[in-house]
Amino acid sequence: MAAKKSQQFDPVETLNAIEEKFEMVQILNEEGEIVNEEADPKLSDEDLQELMTRMVYTRILDQRSISLNRQGRLGFYAPTAGQEASQLASHFALTKEDFILPGYRDVPQLIWHGWPLHQAFLFSRGHFMGNQMAEGLNILPPQIIIGAQIIQAAGVALGMQKRKKDAVAVTYTGDGGSSQGDFYEGLNFAGAFRAPAIFIVQNNQYAISTPRELQTSAKTIAQKAVSAGIPGVLVDGMDPLAVYAVTRDARERAVKGDGPTLIETLCYRYGPHTMAGDDPTRYRTSDIDSEWEKKDPLVRFRKYLEAKGIWDEAKENEVIEKAKEEIKAAIKKADGAPKQKVSDLLEIMYEDVPFNVQEQLDIYKAKESK
Amino acid sequence: MAQLTMIQAITEALKTEMKNDENVLVFGEDVGNNGGVFRATEGLQKEFGEDRVFDTPLAESGIGGLAIGLALQGYRPVPEIQFFGFVFEVMDSISGQMARMRFRSGGSLNSPVTIRSPFGGGVHTPEMHADSLEGLMAAQPGLKVVIPSTPYDAKGLLISAIRDNDPVIFLEHMKLYRSFRQEVPEEEYTIPLGKADVKREGKDLTIIAYGAMVQESMKAAEELEKENYSVEVVDLRTIQPLDIETIIASVEKTGRAMVVQEAQKQAGIAASVVAEITDRAILTLEAPVLRVTAPDSVFPFSQAEQVWLPNSKDIVETAKKVLTF
Numbered sequence: 001m002a003a004k005k006s007q008q009f010d011p012v013e014t015l016n017a018i019e020e021k022f023e024m025v026q027i028l029n030e031e032g033e034i035v036n037e038e039a040d041p042k043l044s045d046e047d048l049q050e051l052m053t054r055m056v057y058t059r060i061l062d063q064r065s066i067s068l069n070r071q072g073r074l075g076f077y078a079p080t081a082g083q084e085a086s087q088l089a090s091h092f093a094l095t096k097e098d099f100i101l102p103g104y105r106d107v108p109q110l111i112w113h114g115w116p117l118h119q120a121f122l123f124s125r126g127h128f129m130g131n132q133m134a135e136g137l138n139i140l141p142p143q144i145i146i147g148a149q150i151i152q153a154a155g156v157a158l159g160m161q162k163r164k165k166d167a168v169a170v171t172y173t174g175d176g177g178s179s180q181g182d183f184y185e186g187l188n189f190a191g192a193f194r195a196p197a198i199f200i201v202q203n204n205q206y207a208i209s210t211p212r213e214l215q216t217s218a219k220t221i222a223q224k225a226v227s228a229g230i231p232g233v234l235v236d237g238m239d240p241l242a243v244y245a246v247t248r249d250a251r252e253r254a255v256k257g258d259g260p261t262l263i264e265t266l267c268y269r270y271g272p273h274t275m276a277g278d279d280p281t282r283y284r285t286s287d288i289d290s291e292w293e294k295k296d297p298l299v300r301f302r303k304y305l306e307a308k309g310i311w312d313e314a315k316e317n318e319v320i321e322k323a324k325e326e327i328k329a330a331i332k333k334a335d336g337a338p339k340q341k342v343s344d345l346l347e348i349m350y351e352d353v354p355f356n357v358q359e360q361l362d363i364y365k366a367k368e369s370k
Numbered sequence: 371m372a373q374l375t376m377i378q379a380i381t382e383a384l385k386t387e388m389k390n391d392e393n394v395l396v397f398g399e400d401v402g403n404n405g406g407v408f409r410a411t412e413g414l415q416k417e418f419g420e421d422r423v424f425d426t427p428l429a430e431s432g433i434g435g436l437a438i439g440l441a442l443q444g445y446r447p448v449p450e451i452q453f454f455g456f457v458f459e460v461m462d463s464i465s466g467q468m469a470r471m472r473f474r475s476g477g478s479l480n481s482p483v484t485i486r487s488p489f490g491g492g493v494h495t496p497e498m499h500a501d502s503l504e505g506l507m508a509a510q511p512g513l514k515v516v517i518p519s520t521p522y523d524a525k526g527l528l529i530s531a532i533r534d535n536d537p538v539i540f541l542e543h544m545k546l547y548r549s550f551r552q553e554v555p556e557e558e559y560t561i562p563l564g565k566a567d568v569k570r571e572g573k574d575l576t577i578i579a580y581g582a583m584v585q586e587s588m589k590a591a592e593e594l595e596k597e598n599y600s601v602e603v604v605d606l607r608t609i610q611p612l613d614i615e616t617i618i619a620s621v622e623k624t625g626r627a628m629v630v631q632e633a634q635k636q637a638g639i640a641a642s643v644v645a646e647i648t649d650r651a652i653l654t655l656e657a658p659v660l661r662v663t664a665p666d667s668v669f670p671f672s673q674a675e676q677v678w679l680p681n682s683k684d685i686v687e688t689a690k691k692v693l694t695f
Contacts, residue, residue, distance in 0.1 A: 075672055076496040104496070126494070126672030144497045145456060146428055176399075176428035180459070207428045209404035215427045276495070282404055340674040345667040356636060360665045 018226060019219040022234045024266060027241040030295050032303025034241075041245040045310045051092050051240055052305055053319050055084040055298055058108045060323040061117075062271075065124070069275040073331065075125045078105040079271030082238075085297035086202045086265035088112065089240035090170070093247035097167040099138040099156045101149035105202075105269075106172045110139050117330035118337075127340050128348065138167075146207075147173055147180030150199060154186045157195035157260065168196040168254040176207025178221045187228035187262060196254035198247065199262045202237060204269040205292075209283035225262035237265025238295040268292035341368050374554040377547040379521035380410050380486070383528035384448065386558045388418050391446060394532060396423045398433055398450030407452060408488060408547055430456045434463025437483045438471065447483045448532055454489035454541060455498035455669075457506070468537045469512030483538075484531045490543035490582055491632060491679045494672040500544070501669045502581075502633035507539045508610040508642070514538045514563055515610040519584035521552040523607060526561030534563060543582045566613035568620065572602035575693055576620040578643055579630040580606040583662075583680065587630050590685035599693055609639050617643065618651050625656040626692050630685055635663040657695030662688045 027036045034040055043051070062081045068074040080087065083105070091100075091109040100106070100113055107120050114137050122130030123141060131141040143149040153171035160167050177183060178201050190197040201221050205212050218224060225232025231253070235246045243265055250261035270289065272278035305311030342364040346357050353361065374382065388394050396411055396418075402425040405412035415423040426433050430451055437447040451457055457464070464485065471481040491500040507515045516531055516538055518524035524542070531538040569584060570591055579587040584605045591601035604620050606612065621627045627647055629640035640661040647659050662680045670678045 075494060123671075126496070126670070126674070128671055128674075130671075144499070145459065148459075179427035179429045179432070181429060181431050207399070208407065209400045209402075210425045210428065214425050277407070340670070340677075342665055342667070342670075342674065342678050345670050345674060345678070346665060349667050356666050360635075364665065 018223060022220040022223045022232070024234050024236050025242045025246055026236040026239050027245060028239045028300055028304055030300055032300045032307060034304075039242070039245055041241055041248060043241075043244070045308070047092075048305055048308070049310055049315075051089060051244070052301055052311060054088045054092070054112055055240065055301065056316055056319045057323040058084050058088060059298060060320055061108070061111075061327060064324070064327045066271065066275065068331065074121060076104075077124055077275045078273065079269060079275070080105060080108055082268045082270040082292065082296070083202055083204060084108070085240040085243050085301070086200070086237040086267045087172075089243035090200055090247040090263070090265070092244050093251055094170060095167065097138065097165065098251075099160070099167065099169045101140050101153045101156065101169065101171040102142050103146070103149065103173050103177065104142040104144055105174070106142060109172070110142070113137070113139055115139060117326060118333035121330055121334040122337055125334065127337055128344060129337055147177040147182040149173070150177065150180070150186035151182045151189060153197050153199065154189040154193070154195055154260075157190055157197035157254075158193050161193065161195050166255050168198055168251050170198045170200065172200045172202060174207060175201060175203040175205065175212045175215055175221060176210065177201065178224065179215050184224075184228070187225065187230060187260070190260040191228040191230040194257065194259035196257075197260040198250045198254060199260065200247070201262070201264045202267055203264050204267050206269070206273070206280075206283065208273045208278060211283070220264060222262060222264035228262075230260050230262060232262040232264070234264045234266065237267030238292075238297045238300070240297055240301050268295075343368055371553040371555055373551040374521045375548045375551050376518070376521045376524045376542065377408055377410055379525040379554045380528060380542060381412060381414070382554065383525045383532075384411065384414060385417070387448075387529055387532045388414065388422065390558070393444060393446045394422070394448060395440060395445050396448050396450070397426050397436070399428055399452045400425060401450050406450060408544070410486070410542070411450070430459035431463055434460035434468065434485075437485070438463060438468055438481055441481050441483055442479070446532060449483065449485055451485060451487040453495070453499040454487040454503055455501045457487070457503055464507070464513070464537070464539070465510045469510045472536065473512060480535050481537045482535045484528070484534070484540055485537070486528075486540045486542065488542050488544045488547070490545055491669065491675050492545040492582070494675065495544070497671065500675075502631070502664075504539075504541055504609055505633055505638050508639055512537065513610060514608065515541070516563060516608050517541045517543070517581045518607060519543070519546065519569075519581055519605050521554050523561055523567065523605075525554055526559050527563065527607060529558060530560045530563050533560070538563065541581070545582050546585070549585075561607070564608045564611045564613055566616040567605045567607055568602060568616065569605045570601065570603040572600040573624055574600045574626065575689060576602045576604060576624045576627040577630060577685065577689065578604045578606060578617060578627065580609055580639070581632060583630040583632050586680065586682045587685055589682035590689060593682065593686050594689055594693075599689070601689065606643075612643065612646060614646055614650070617646065621647055621651050622654045625654055626695075627655070628660045628662065628688055628692050630662045630680060632664060632680060634666045635661060636666045638663060657692045660688050660692050
C-alpha cells in the first residue's frame with residue numbers, strides 16, 4: 001500500500017523545490033560574452049589584466065611542474081590546469097589579511113597570497129623548509145588529508161571574529177572532500193558561530209577516479225549549505241568573473257557579521273589526480289575532456305579581454321616568458337636548499353626537547369658530521 | 371606455480387574469498403572501476419559485480435562505519451583504507467566501535483571486518499601516506515594486526531584474516547608490493563594468524579622483525595654470515611597477538627636477540643617484544659636485547675626518507691653490539 005501523502009508537507013516536493021533553486025551563476029559565457037550584465041563585477045582594466053596574468057602564469061607553472069616532475073626534479077604534484085578560474089578568481093576577491101586553508105591542489109592561491117615559489121617547490125620535493133611560513137603570511141601548508149582543513153577554517157574564522165578583524169578564513173576542497181565528516185562539521189560550526197568563513201568546493205567532477213555522481217545523491221554540493229543554515233551558491237567554475245563576484249559577495253557578508261558561505265565551483269581538472277601514477281583514461285573519456293576544454297577559463301577570458309582591447313598575444317607572451325624565467329630561478333633557489341638531515345626533523349618536534357629526542361639528536365648529529 | 375608480486379597475491383586472496391563466500395564485500399575509495407590506486411582490487415568489480423565491489427563516497431570514517439553496519443547484516447566486509455595514514459579519520463570506527471563490538475554486546479555480536487591498507491616508507495609519498503601506525507592498532511584490545519613480508523604469506527594470511535570472526539587490520543607495505551616475486555600456489559591455503567615464521571635459521575643471534583624490515587634483516591644476516599655469525603630471522607607476520615612461543619624458542623636457542631621495526635622507537639611493537647623476552651627468558655640472555663627503529667620524529671617529508679628509515683647497515687651495526695657484548 002502506498003503511503004498516504006500528507007496535505008501539509010511533501011518532503012519530496014520540498015527537496016525538489018530546493019534543488020531547483022540552485023542554478024549555476026554565470027557572467028561570462030564560453031564565447032567570452034557577458035551574459036549577466038547586472039552581476040558583472042565591473043573590474044577595472046588593470047584588475048582584469050592582472051587576473052588574466054595570474055591565470056596564464058599559473059597555466060605555465062602547471063605545465064612546467066608536470067615536466068619537472070617527469071624529469072624527477074619535483075616530487076608530489078597535483079595538476080591544476082582547468083581550475084584557474086576557480087582558484088585564482090576566488091583568490092582575487094581576498095586580501096592579504098584573509099587566511100587560506102588549502103587542499104593539496106591549491107598551491108596557486110598560496111603563491112599569489114605570498115608563498116615564495118621556491119618554497120612551493122621545496123614542499124613538492126618533501127623538504128621541511130618549504131612549509132616554513134614567513135610571519136604575516138596567512139596560509140597553512142597544503143593539507144594532505146582530504147577535508148581536514150575545513151573544520152579548522154571554522155576555528156580560524158571564529159578567532160578572527162573574536163579578535164574583531166576585518167578578515168575571513170577561506171578554505172578549499174574538492175567534490176570528494178564534501179563527503180568527509182569534517183566538511184559538514186565545518187559548515188555547521190561556522191554557521192552556528194556566524195563566523196566569517198568561505199568554504200569553496202572546487203567540483204572538478206572526479207575524486208581520483210570516483211565520479212561526482214557517486215559522492216552524493218544531492219543534485220548540487222552547494223545545496224548542502226541549507227542543512228547548515230548558511231547561504232550556498234553554485235557557480236560556473238570556468239568563469240573568472242562569476243567566481244570572483246560570488247566570492248566577493250561572500251566575503252562582504254562575512255566581514256559584515258552575516259556568517260559563512262558555501263561556494264561550489266563547477267570545473268574540471270584536465271590532468272591526472274596527481275603525478276604519482278593516476279591514469280585518467282581508466283575513468284574518463286576523451287569526449288568528456290574535450291567538452292570541458294571548450295569551457296576553458298583562459299580561452300573565454302582572453303576573448304573577453306581582447307574584445308575590450310586590453311589583451312593581445314604580445315602581452316600574453318610577456319607573461320609566459322616572465323613565468324618561465326621566474327620558475328627557472330625558483331628551481332635554482334630550491335636546488336640550493338641544504339640537504340635535509342634527520343637532526344633537522346628531530347629539532348622541529350618540540351619546543352622543549354625531551355630526553356628521547358635529545359638522545360637521538362646527539363646520535364644523528366654525530367653521524368651527520370662524519 | 372605462478373611467480374607473483376605481493377600485490378598480485380593479495381588480489382588472488384581477495385578473489386579466492388569472494389568466490390568462497392558470497393558475503394564477502396570489497397569497498398573503499400577508487401577500488402571499483404579503477405581497481406584501487408595500487409590495483410589491488412583490479413578486475414574484481416568486473417568479475418563479481420558492482421553489488422559486491424564498489425566505490426564509496428570519500429570518507430574514511432564512513433567506510434569504517436559502513437563496514438560495521440554491513441557486518442551486522444551478516445556480511446564479511448573487506449574495506450580498503452586508501453593509505454593507512456588516513457586511519458586517524460576512521461579511528462573511532464576501528465578502535466571505539468569495531469574492536470569493542472564483541473565486548474560491549476557481552477560476546478553476543480561481532481565485527482568480522484578485515485581492513486586492508488597500504489603503509490610504509492621508501493616510496494616517496496606525500497605526508498600522511500607512509501607512516502607506520504601499526505603500534506596504534508596493536509594497542510587496541512579486540513583487534514588483530516597482520517603485516518605480511520612476502521607474496522606467499524600475504525595470500526595465506528589475507529584469506530585467514532577474511533575468515534576470522536574478529537576485526538583484523540591487514541597492513542600492506544608499499545615497498546613490498548612489487549619489489550620481488552615469489553612462487554604462490556594457485557589453490558587456496560591459509561596461514562594462521564598469530565603465528566610467526568622463522569625466515570632464516572641461525573644459532574648466534576635472533577633478529578625479530580616484520581614488514582619491510584624482514585628483507586633488511588635478511589640482508590643483514592647475510593652480511594653477518596660473511597663474518598661467521600649465524601643469525602636467525604623471525605618474521606612476526608602478526609604483531610597482535612604476538613607469537614610468544616616462536617620468539618622465546620628462538621631466543622632460548624641463540625641466547626641473543628634484537629628487534630627491528632620501521633616505526634619510531636617510542637612506545638612501539640619492538641618495545642613490547644623486548645618486554646616479552648625479558649619477562650620470559652631473561653636468564654637465557656647473554657646480552658641486552660637491543661632495538662633498531664626509526665627516530666622519534668614525525669615520518670619525514672619524502673626528501674629525507676632514505677636517511678630516516680632503518681636499513682640493513684643499521685641492523686648489522688646493532689647486531690654486532692649484541693653479538694660482542
